[in-house]
Amino acid sequence: MAVRDSLLKKCHDLSKIDCFLLQFLYNTKGKVIMNDLADLLQVSHSRITRLMDNLCNLNLVKRKHSERDRRQWYAVLTLEGEYRAKLISEKVINHQKLVLDIIPEDKLDEMLEFLVIYTKAFEQVTKKINEEGVIDDS
Numbered sequence: 001m002a003v004r005d006s007l008l009k010k011c012h013d014l015s016k017i018d019c020f021l022l023q024f025l026y027n028t029k030g031k032v033i034m035n036d037l038a039d040l041l042q043v044s045h046s047r048i049t050r051l052m053d054n055l056c057n058l059n060l061v062k063r064k065h066s067e068r069d070r071r072q073w074y075a076v077l078t079l080e081g082e083y084r085a086k087l088i089s090e091k092v093i094n095h096q097k098l099v100l101d102i103i104p105e106d107k108l109d110e111m112l113e114f115l116v117i118y119t120k121a122f123e124q125v126t127k128k129i130n131e132e133g134v135i136d137d138s
Contacts, residue, residue, distance in 0.1 A: 062078055
């Protein structure tokens with residue numbers, strides 16, 4: 001992850017969380033309620049406000065009031081934000097492609113199988129932690 005984070009920071013001079021937010025907004029193809037972002041990232045509402053302030057100052061994101069509930073704010077990518085998020089995604093995909101190109105072709109299916117197993121196990125553990133609120137390391 002450190003290499004990926006370094007790649008993103010070098011290319012776009014944004015923090016890891018800023019890059020994540022841009023990519024998340026880009027991938028959702030719409031507006032996202034800021035409180036939902038705070039919950040997703042498990043940060044305080046004031047923290048997400050500060051993060052959005054930074055992205056707004058960089059003209060990457062804008063805030064919009066909800067038409068149904070004026071207490072809610074949406075985070076929406078600007079055109080510049082969409083452009084930067086697309087660049088970030090392309091650089092990450094290109095980096096991953098270079099890595100996959102090194103792996104022998106006859107090992108790719110096996111690697112995919114292990115990644116699927118790992119992902120399912122990770123999701124099960126995460127679900128358990130979210131439901132129970134603790135990590136049982138016994």
